Amino acid sequence: MGIAERYEKVEEELAQECALAGRDPKEVRLVAVSKTVGVEGVGEAYAAGARDFGENRPDQIVPKSQAFPDARWHFIGNIQSRRIRDIVDSASLIHSVYQEKHARKIDEVAREKGIVQDILIEVNVSGEESKSGVSPDEAEALVDVCETLPNVRVRGFMTMAPQGDLEIARRCFEGLAKLAEKVRASLPASSAEAFDELSMGMSEDWREAVHAGATIVRIGRAIFSDSF
Numbered sequence: 572m573g574i575a576e577r578y579e580k581v582e583e584e585l586a587q588e589c590a591l592a593g594r595d596p597k598e599v600r601l602v603a604v605s606k607t608v609g610v611e612g613v614g615e616a617y618a619a620g621a622r623d624f625g626e627n628r629p630d631q632i633v634p635k636s637q638a639f640p641d642a643r644w645h646f647i648g649n650i651q652s653r654r655i656r657d658i659v660d661s662a663s664l665i666h667s668v669y670q671e672k673h674a675r676k677i678d679e680v681a682r683e684k685g686i687v688q689d690i691l692i693e694v695n696v697s698g699e700e701s702k703s704g705v706s707p708d709e710a711e712a713l714v715d716v717c718e719t720l721p722n723v724r725v726r727g728f729m730t731m732a733p734q735g736d737l738e739i740a741r742r743c744f745e746g747l748a749k750l751a752e753k754v755r756a757s758l759p760a761s762s763a764e765a766f767d768e769l770s771m772g773m774s775e776d777w778r779e780a781v782h783a784g785a786t787i788v789r790i791g792r793a794i795f796s797d798s799f
Contacts, residue, residue: 572797573615573621573627574608574612574615574619574664574795575616575619575659576616576619576706576795577793577794577795578615578616578619578621578796579619579620579622579784579796580795581601581790581793581794582601582620582793583780584779585599585601585788588777588778588781588782590779591600591782591789592782593753594665594781597663597688597785598609598786599781599785599786599788600623600786600788600789601621601623601787602623602625602645602647602674602770602787602789602790603616603621603622603623603624603625603790603791603795604624604625604626604627604647604773604789604791604795604796605625605626605635605791605797606625606626606627606628606631606789606791607754607791607792607796608795609684609708610634610635610638610639612637613635613638614638614797615641615644616794616795617639617642621642621794622641622642622643623641623642623645624639624643624644624645624655624793625644625645625647625666625789626644626645626646626647626648626650627647627648627649628645629651629654629658629661631646632646632657632658632661632662632714633657633660633661636660636661636662636758638656640670641664642662643664644662645662645789646658646661646662646664646665646666646667647662647666647729647770647789648664648667649667649703650667650668650673650758651672651677651761652672652673652676655661655673655676655680657676658663658677659680659681659684659686659688659779660684661706662688663689664678664687664689665689665690665691665727666690666691666693666729666770666787666789667691667693667703667711668690668692668713668717669692669693669694669695669703669705669783670693670755671702671713673766674690674711674713674716674717674720675720677690677720677722678720678721678722678723679722681715681723682721682722682723686722687698687721687722687723687724688722688723688724689698689724689726690717690723690725690726690770691725691726691727691728691770692705692710692713692714692723692727692728692729693705693727694706694707694710694729694730694745694747694749694750695730696730696732696743696746696797697730697731697732697733697743699733699737704729704730704795706732706745707750708737710728710750711753711754711757714754714758715765718758718759718762720724720729721767724765725762725765725766726765726766726767726768726771727749727751727768727769727770727786728747728750728754728769728771729742729769729770729771729787730744730747730770730771731771731773732744732771732772732776732779734775734776737775737776737779738747740775740776740779740780741779741780741783743771744769744771744772744776744779744783744784744785745778745783745784747769747771747783748784749763751766751769754766767786768770768786768787769785769786769787770785770786770787770788770789771783771785771787771788772785772788772789772790773788773790773791774776774790774791774792774793777789777790793797
């Protein structure tokens with residue numbers, strides 16, 4: 572089974588899981604995480620209908636987004652201040668903002684470009700030291716800071732669940748959904764309307780994320796690896 576066939580299979584399974592969860596499949600965006608393949612692999616998924624791709628390194632998102640400018644590119648990796656300009660140049664949505672200094676730099680670069688950059692705040696719901704993100708208790712304060720930045724728009728939250736236990740993963744996802752509801756209720760009406768994304772769930776646990784309310788699932792190996 573090639574990349575195109577695996578993408579179509581995942582897309583079909585996502586629609587089925589949405590139905591089981593009582594959700595419209597159009598409510599959940601499938602981001603194909605293409606970090607393990609080159610431009611050719613992206614092309615195979617694109618030919619199968621993929622239009623949202625995720626990358627975790629600036630030196631990968633730049634050439635791939637240039638090769639497929641009609642696709643929507645998501646930056647999902649660790650942010651380095653010196654590469655923020657490349658990220659803003661390439662990404663329609665930045666998933667992994669958790670430091671105020673990065674939010675301010677993104678705002679600065681976006682202002683120079685004359686755009687408003689959409690971002691997600693990364694939240695470390697599980698509390699694992701190996702994972703990035705603000706704690707749930709700190710998330711609302713960072714959203715409030717971003718509300719003061721005219722060229723940044725916070726679209727919601729992103730998280731990564733611990734691997735190996737789907738029940739724990741689901742609890743993490745449900746926790747993020749509850750936090751999002753709380754923060755949304757505290758925002759001005761215009762900001763609350765835009766705060767509508769929950770990026771959670773990967774190849775191992777995206778089904779749990781769908782049932783918990785994910786609007787974006789980030790799937791790489793199930794699409795791009797023949798050994799998943």
